[in-house]
Amino acid sequence: MTTTTGTTTTTGAFGTARTRVEGREKVTGAARYSGDIPLPDLAHGWMVLSTVARGRVSAVESEPVLAMPGVLAVIHHENAPRVNLDYMGMIGKPDPIIGVFQHDRVPFMGWPVALVLAERPEQAREAAEALVVRYDQEPHDIGFTYGHPDMYTPPDSPFGAAVATKGDVEAELAASTFVVDSEYTTPEEHHNPMEPHAATAHWDGGRLEVFDSNQGSTMVAAELAQIFSLDAESVRVRSEHVGGGFGSKTTRPHQVAAAMAATLLHRPVRVVMTRRQMFSTIGYRSPTAQRVRLGADESGRLRVLDHRSECVTSTVHEFVERSATVGRVMYDADAHYTSDRVVRLDVPSPTFMRAPGEAPGSFALECAMDELAEKTGVDPIELRVRNEPDRGPVSGLPFSSRNLVACYEEGARRFGWADRDPRPGVRREGRWLLGTGMAAASFHSGAGPSTAAVTAEADGTFTVRINAADIGTGARTAINLIAADALAVDPERVRVVMADSDLGPAMLAGGSMGTRSWAWAVAIAVSELRERLALGGDIPPEGITARSDTTEAIGALASKERHSFGAQFAEVAVDVTSGEVRVRRMLGIFAAGRIVNPLTARNQFVGGMIWGISMALHEEAVRDRASGGLVSPDLAGYHFAANADVPVVEADWVDDPDPDDPVGIKGVGEVGIVGAAAAISNAVWHATGVRHRNLPIRPDRVLSAGTNVPEPGHAG
């Protein structure tokens, strides 16, 4: 049973705090994730990854391993069936890593070279660890630096133009009263959803069935059909419960390996990635090196916004961390230059990771704005307000809604910003220096085509069928509320069936677009259903079903700048003796359209902000130049925020109506991380008087940077 935590209403379910539909299953352990599905005669696959960063596999010595107890097969490039990767998937061209065991080339450390299959997981694991793979090793280059000689400008993509310009940057810079010119870096970061990627594949009645942990089974089923040259109808993918994704749970080697093995063995096969394998096989966020130049007149009005970011991709797949795009939305300036460039190195392919582009990009831009505030003597919030655009600063398009100033005002009021002494380095509490900082946030709001079916059942209940994915966002509950609201019935009367590719195509849970996309399809189907029900008459035993497809409606949407916005505030304490930075409190105020479920939306915003704490202070994957691999690919070596790292974190929102929008929902999954690291970094400057432009702000960096604290007696 679900319970309301707010006012109980039977109408207006939209906007009412409601606990998760699947909450009882999750707190009792009954929720089955994709590695939890029991199947008879299940075999276990264990991936073997390359131990060199570049070269060729010269031998896979399977024979001794095949003699080990329980071992069923070893699949590698010499015996694997051929697969097809020549297609465009929902999120673009496939990363070649999913074409497992197709050739002998090794493009990076951690490339899948074999799959060992055994009756039991212990047997598979021991055999995988015993398998000798020989390589002809070649020299590798993993060293990412700003201005790497092989850096190039990538082609434009649906995710953004590589370069956007307006006006004359150099002339405006020369005419500026104040100029900020700073370089920032962010490290390689990894998603690390708590549930490792897992797929259980088997053939059933001529169909390939996969229980899989993913962010969209429409996407995965369509790609598996392409990869194995099957009819689309011959593949079914289900993902009832998914233990986090953050951009990493798309089509990945585990599904392909499991399906390939199930086909070869004629029995069900499960492939679960180990935590360490996830550091090279599921994508990650590229490190970035960014240069921001801001030029302003004496009042702080921007004449120039120049943001150039560089990132890395692999030699086999192009993914660009589009960090420079955020400025195209945020601030007006007479001249704009924003560019994202990339270099191909012998490293794993990066991919989408929570707020791709905006997360690292906002760190650089929002720190630079704080530096400009310092130079001009204008309050950081006032400076941003003075540079609010009326229209898209580069596109010239109108905003669908932009209530960022309201976020600043509400945030400033609740955080106590008005009382802030802007001088850095003047607040001390024992060995702690204290400071506060703020930053702005935005994340684009989009939608992807989706289909839905809503059935009025003969017993008075309703069934919604849509291939949505709940990766922890609360999507199942949100869809329940959206449907109940549109049907004007109690949510208890609505059942949501989802996470099954047989339900028909739908958008994936990604880009903060899931709930907006699915709500749209559900709303249209409900509207149609209500029209039919209004005709009266009995409901037949099979019910009355209305269906929708939003493809046309999305295509007809007016061209506008559509984004969520937010204002982030942080208070930090910096221990001058150890270099430790503690976040003491955070507040985020967001303008993110209509909020479907305040309980789960708040959790999402706060979760994003906690990612910001991790990004600012903890997360950093260190790549070893000698081996080309990561130094510490596990959860001890790669630290993200634990409970004790997280203080009081509050999130709330302002009204953000958009009467012209057919849905009114924007995304809440990603905007929470945007600007959060900058707010913390700006607070560290306010505490210590020293700018930290390289993430994470580690104790050693704080100690070696020192402080710029006024001498006692001169602090006034």
Next chain:
Amino acid sequence: MAPSTSSVITLTINGEKHTLPVDHRTTLLDALREQLDLTGTKKGCDQGQCGACTVLIDGRRAVSCLQLAVAAEGREVTTIEGVAEGDELHPVQQAFLDLDGYQCGYCTPGQICSALAVLEEHAAGWPSAATADVRPEAGPPPLSPDEIRERMSGNLCRCGAYVSIVQAVARAAEARTAGTEEALA
């Protein structure tokens, strides 16, 4: 004769005895998940770093990925499936549900098992790194948010649901204290 690499053992899980053959390499986590179909206990890292596989062994929390199944024979193991009383959720479970102390739910069984132990450890007067006064005569410190954060830090949550996890543990602690007082009254 080659030494035996497997044994038949009897495990007591949630008060129920299970006799099963196990490979000596099998962890308690894998025995639960793969052989007893108790999949509520989750594998997040398989090397003792994330806490997703936390269970109670003789009432104390332990990461089941670092316990060999053969070593758990003769001990009382409680998994997430054994926490509720039939259909009635334990107050810790109810608090996680009501306060949204999770998102994806994958770390949740471990968080809940850990929280159960936190309440017992605290009641028994165990200090933590967040405890200001650790002298035995000081008695149990108040279970403040900082105490809960510290004591729950062996359980990672990548979704970042820590704020509501702390609230849920605090609410369960209040319920426990109220229950104890009621019993004493």
